[in-house]
Amino acid sequence: MALTDHNDVFFGSTDDAWTFALLNTPVPAGPGILTSAGFSAREHLGRTVYLLAPATPGTAVRTGDAIDQLLPHTLDIAELAWTCHHRPAGAGAPHARITVCGTSVTATTTAPRAHAVLVQAGFTACGDGTLRLADGLGEDEAVGLIVRAEAHLLVEGLQVRVDLGIATPNALPPAPRR
16 A cells, blocks of 8 residues: 555645545545535546645635545544645745655754654654654554644644655556455
């Protein structure tokens, strides 16, 4: 399975700024909720992917509304969509950038507080200025640590971007075998 396949619902962003949602388990109200929020359904490698195009007005609100409406149906929702975060006009690089590459999860920071938050969340500092999650973590555990780290950074008022290593919607992984 891929990192995107462990939660009932997974929201993420591709490198080229598409916001996507995956329903990994049947959530009967899910398709209607996502399409009502403006996501377009598309079949891709055995699964339905729900997409919002880059720069869709109100992406953060649309995604937040969808999550709000999905919560009565499941609490197992992961949201790692950097396209849904408010970025002030003229903002520079994010304070933290978490990068997923296969089973490796690394991070870089531009602020000491972001570095401290990531260490507190389970990242280990490397000698080259980067941080990384321990090798050998299960994907479930890695997703949980990334979600908690992102949430903590956002609560601290720090900008964060999580790169899932998915270049375009066409690069989303196939449906897992169940």
